Amino acid sequence: xxxxxxxxxxxxxxxxxxxxxxxxxxxxxxxxxxxxxxxxxxxxxxxxxxxxxxxxxxxxxxxxxxxxxxxxxxxxxxxxxxxxxxxxxxxxxxxxxxxxxxxxxxxxxxxxxxxxxxxxxxxxxxxxxxxxxxxxxxxxxxxxxxxxxxxxxxxxxxxxxxxxxxxxxxxxxxxxxxxxxxxxxxxxxxxxxxxxxxxxxxxxxxxxxxxxxxxxxxxxxxxxxxxxxxxxxxxxxxxxxxxxxxxxxxxxxxxxxxxxxxxxxxxxxxxxxxxxxxxxxxxxxxxxxxxxxxxxxxxxxxxxxxxxxxxxxxxxxxxxx
Numbered sequence: 001x002x003x004x005x006x007x008x009x010x011x012x013x014x015x016x017x018x019x020x021x022x023x024x025x026x027x028x029x030x031x032x033x034x035x036x037x038x039x040x041x042x043x044x045x046x047x048x049x050x051x052x053x054x055x056x057x058x059x060x061x062x063x064x065x066x067x068x069x070x071x072x073x074x075x076x077x078x079x080x081x082x083x084x085x086x087x088x089x090x091x092x093x094x095x096x097x098x099x100x101x102x103x104x105x106x107x108x109x110x111x112x113x114x115x116x117x118x119x120x121x122x123x124x125x126x127x128x129x130x131x132x133x134x135x136x137x138x139x140x141x142x143x144x145x146x147x148x149x150x151x152x153x154x155x156x157x158x159x160x161x162x163x164x165x166x167x168x169x170x171x172x173x174x175x176x177x178x179x180x181x182x183x184x185x186x187x188x189x190x191x192x193x194x195x196x197x198x199x200x201x202x203x204x205x206x207x208x209x210x211x212x213x214x215x216x217x218x219x220x221x222x223x224x225x226x227x228x229x230x231x232x233x234x235x236x237x238x239x240x241x242x243x244x245x246x247x248x249x250x251x252x253x254x255x256x257x258x259x260x261x262x263x264x265x266x267x268x269x270x271x272x273x274x275x276x277x278x279x280x281x282x283x284x285x286x287x288x289x290x291x292x293x294x295x296x297x298x299x300x301x302x303x304x305x306x307x308x309x310x311x312x313x314x315x316x317x318x319x320x321x
Contacts, residue, residue, distance in 0.1 A: 001181040004174040006148035007036045007113075010155040011074060013185050015044050018072050021159070023049045025059060025076030025113075033078055034115060034174045056082055060089035060112070067107035067164070068097065074159060080116035080168060081128045094164040095139030110164040113155070115171035116144075117209055117259050118305055122171075123298035129208075129260040129291070131168050135237050135269065141165035141190050142237040144208040147177040150234060153188030161190060170208040193240035195247065199229035202253040202315050205244060205270060207233040210257050216308035221315050228315065236266055244270065245278050252283035253318040257306040262290035284321035287314040 001009065015021045023037060023044075029051045031038040041049040052059050056077055063075040077083045083090070090112070098106035118127045134140055141163050145151035151169065158165035196211060197218055204214040211232045218228035229247050233239055248254045254274050256267040271286040289306040297304050 001148045002175050002178045003145070003148045003151050003169070004034050004036045006152040006181050007155060007169065008038060008040070009181070009183070010152040010159075011037065011040060012043065014072070014074065014156060014159045015040065015048060017185070020070060021048070021072040021074065022066065023074045023076070024052050024063075026052060026054055026078045028052075028076050032076065034171060036113075036174070037076070056084075056086040057089055060086040060094070063110055063112070064089060064094050064097070064107045067110040068105055072109045072159060074111045074113065077112060077114040079126050080114040080130055081125050083114055083130060087133070090134065090140070090164075090166070091137045095137045099139065107164055108162040109159075111155070111158045111161075111167065112165070113167045113169060115174070116168040117170040117172060118296070118301055119172045120301065121298070122296070124295040127296040127301070129168070129258065131166075131236055132260055132264060132266045134166055135266050139164065140237055141235070142168070143190060143235050144168045144170070145234070146170075146208055146211040146232050147173060148179050148181045150188060150232075152181055153186055154190070154234065156185065157187040157190050160187065165190070168208065172209055188234070191235045191238040191240060193234055193243040194232045195229060195243065196232050197228070197230040199227040199251065201227045201251055202255060202318060203229050203231060203244070203247040203251045204311065204315075205231045205233060205254065205256045206258060207236065208259075210259060210306065213306065213308050214257060214311060217311040217315065220308055220312050224316070226315060226319055239270075241273060241277075244274065248274050248278045249281045252281055254282070254286045255289060255311060255314045255318060256286065257289040257311050259291050259305060261293045262288055263293050265290050284318035287318055289314050
């Protein structure tokens with residue numbers, strides 16, 4: 001499967017196994033912009049898979065209401081760039097509902113899917129990675145898959161989680177990422193990172209499509225005689241502090257990379273924790289390789305992204321410190 005097929009398969013399984021599961025969003029009934037919901041309306045009916053008005057605030061307000069009375073809403077925001085009108089609903093309602101109600105009410109069965117990140121031609125309104133805004137808000141789970149298997153397993157875990165969960169799907173991977181995916185129903189644990197390549201000299205940390213760039217960096221570093229360990233964080237909230245610190249204690253060096261702008265990006269949280277709890281094991285300061293602090297460009301996307309060569313420069317810096 002490619003990644004959009006794996007997501008489609010996950011939603012089909014969720015709708016089949018839970019008769020209170022509903023899927024909705026802008027153009028979802030027609031298959032969605034990225035074809036993730038193809039054929040689901042035909043299979044489950046227009047009462048369970050349907051289009052909404054062009055109102056992100058309305059989509060999320062409706063989804064929170066459904067979840068609070070026992071339904072399992074899977075709400076799609078067509079592009080992550082357009083989640084901001086719904087920011088209040090997510091941060092002030094979904095994330096706080098259980099706490100303010102003393103656990104008598106909650107919307108824990110809520111899942112919010114949204115395509116995010118660079119796609120090669122998206123420009124400033126279709127390329128953003130806004131995950132850091134939501135990691136600052138207690139009460140939300142946040143996951144980011146790097147490929148089809150992770151997309152299926154994390155999405156099924158999100159749908160069945162007792163907490164509201166945001167799933168950021170790197171849109172460039174919908175068709176690019178292809179692999180064998182288990183056809184059975186399975187979940188990947190939320191909050192668990194994966195070491196996708198072991199190494200001894202430098203720890204590289206990323207999520208989503210950035211993991212593939214880090215693997216390319218590791219290949220380049222090997223030619224320089226440097227062994228890189230690559231970690232796919234998979235979940236940003238909660239995130240796997242133990243896996244990260246265990247790796248950094250082994251390598252003594254850490255490079256974090258993400259597409260979002262550097263200032264207040266989630267890499268800052270990782271760097272602060274590593275330097276707080278792993279300081280005595282560090283051989284060099286933690287480095288962050290990120291998008292620049294500008295709106296996302298159209299013509300110069302490759303100059304904006306943390307490419308393998310930009311990350312390799314950081315690897316050279318920490319190994320020569």
